Amino acid sequence: MIMLAANFFWRGLPVDVVVPVGRQPKQKALDWLTGFCTENRRLLVYQIGEEWFAFGPTAFQTDIAGRLGRGETPWGD
Structure with a gap:
């Protein structure tokens, strides 16, 4: 794994x-x-294959899923 801390x-x-x-x-x-x-x-936030996943509170997971659904990167370029 390659980890980009913070x-x-x-x-x-x-x-x-x-x-x-x-x-x-x-x-x-x-x-x-x-x-x-x-x-x-x-x-x-981690990746398996082409799919991204979020680990943390439900609000965080929802936010990351929303970003991905809009075609953004998980970190919201």
Whole structure:
């Protein structure tokens, strides 16, 4: 995985972006990362194949899904 730590902020919280090296991140690494984000009040956007996913509160997930639905990047260029 390639991790862009605090690539952007959402409502004052850092958002880490993870892109896999290969098709998808290994499940063990993804599990560790989501645990780390939970413990440290960080949000996460990650990619599996061509699809993006958001990890964090429901409002964050909805916002990221909306951006993607409008054809924007998850970080809202």
